[in-house]
Amino acid sequence: MKPQLHWFFVCSIVLLNSLQCDGIGFTFGFSAAAAAGAALYAGLNKLGCHFYECCDAKADWIRFNATALDLNFQRHLYGQHLVKDVVMRALKGHLSQDQPSKALVMSFHGWTGGGKNYVAKFVADSIYKLGTRSNYVHLFISTVHFPHEQQSDIYKLHLQDWIRGNVSHCERSLFIFDEIDKMPLGMIDAVKPFIDYHENIDGVDFRKSIFIFLSNTGGPEITRTMLKMWRNGVKREDITLKDMESLIERGAFNEQGGLHQSELIQHSLVDHYVPFLPLERRHIELCTEDDLKRRGHMPTKAMKQRVADEMTYFPPENNLFSTTGCKRVHQKVGYILANEVYDSLFD
Template identity: 40%
Template sequence: MAGGLVLLFLLLVGTGRCWELPAFHCNLYNSCECGFRPDLNALDCDLSRNVFGQHLAREQLVKALKVFVATDRPSKPLVLSFHGWSGTGKTFVSSLLVKHLYRDGNRSPYVHRFSPILHFPHAQNVNQYKEDLKQWIQGNLTACSRSMFLFEEMDKMHPGLIDVIAPFLGSSWVVFGSNYKKAIFVFVSNSGGEAINNVALNFWRGHKDREEIQLSDVVPAITKAVVADQEHGFWQSEIIEQNLIDVIVPFLPLRPNHVRYCVRSELEQMGLASEEDLVHSVTDSLVYFPEDERVFSSTGCKTVAFRINYYL
């Protein structure tokens, strides 16, 4: 056996294709981590310093990842579902996950992103998309069991399409040559954002601290909103019916003080001084809701960079 591997190596080198040996090794021995180098302390620090007003998201993510990473033989892949209003940090947090879980960060070939608008634009092609997506997931899991799959804008996904990957999210599917249960799936959606906002607003009106909001206060409302949305990718989905999502991660609407943190952070990244007049001008220029109370930012921190450039 050892002599055969040496011969294979020499043949690959001789053809200029020695880069294929690691993939062969991964499939044969199921021991390759594919650049999976989790640094959860750094992730927690990054979330604390650069993601504002999202105590629930931080707590849920770090806890779930610690348990998952510490398990040598997980019973199923880790499935996360991000929910919240636009601009609250869902996409940014997903990029931090990639940064702190994979050695090559966002350049890692084992991190795969899907956009319904880019990859699945035409409703009449759903059956073909299903077949393509199934083959893509299975092929990449065969190449690397530590793959991560990010599905953006699930609220714009064609209903029924995502069900094709439901078997990969459970505990009984078999992917030859790979322990696919080490994979991570992340779904990102604006759906449920209004329900989350209503919970946060009720807490504010009840003079309760934002940090008092618990997962149990928002998850039932998120689930109800997703199940009722006939245009959502999870509409009548087996993923929901079979309870294949491990952690629902809610992103709360941002208060003006959180927006100010975003402005200061953006100025720092631009190499500019954080002048308070500029910070307040940008913060005050955003739209807040409810209109008469101006409690939460309608766009979160999404337009902060543009408005800084406008005022500069």
């Protein structure tokens, strides 16, 4: 029990013990005590928000910081100009409304290592003071939380109860579903009632909540389109959302995975399909530079090239895109630095 709740009950008992026990006096005393208790609880709860995370709109625990999000995009996200634009616009539009028409739903698609998990974390950090450690940020990993396809009906019920319970506690809740392409078929449709155009369900308003889906589906379509445009001389930065969004939606709907034949897509409940483009060698070098700085090392051209050389690229005729994006950069940097330290000890 939180301290403020404990003191509320203690003070209420004291007030009730002081009541007059005869007729009108008792009624008046009880009403006064109830009102005083309610006021005391409200005051203590407000005071508690200074020390404990709470969902009070007047507290600083939940407040969208677009500047912080933009800085994270600039410093740590490479080669994803479409992501930066779509995610920023979507969040600004949704979080600026006191009564949005529905929950915000963004579906991130693309090859592994493109930055999908990074961006989901940046979103949480920009909205919640505690970031992904917030009680109002909920992460589901399909292979961990929904591993058995034969139990999908049970998972659906538990997931609905979890969403309902948490949104009733805080309307500004964030739900992140990772590896949605590995989710049991049809299970994601459990969230449909909560992201549809309903003012409330059993008295709970879900319209202020945010849902983010992370998936590798659509990656092949994105890559094929990029290769075609590259061969036609189109610059990466000139690719538009219009070039990608419809093919991602088709890919997500038709490819095997959690969104296959999904009601969410059939009923147009996904607000934004966000394409993560495959990363090139220059982006690997930027990720290497970022990782070295985080470790307190001065990035050098030789180190960046060395890490980039360690990666695998495709298609084989021009080695344009990294097969794993920046996902293995951290391990490669650590391996190379460890070898350098070891070599220096025995020189």
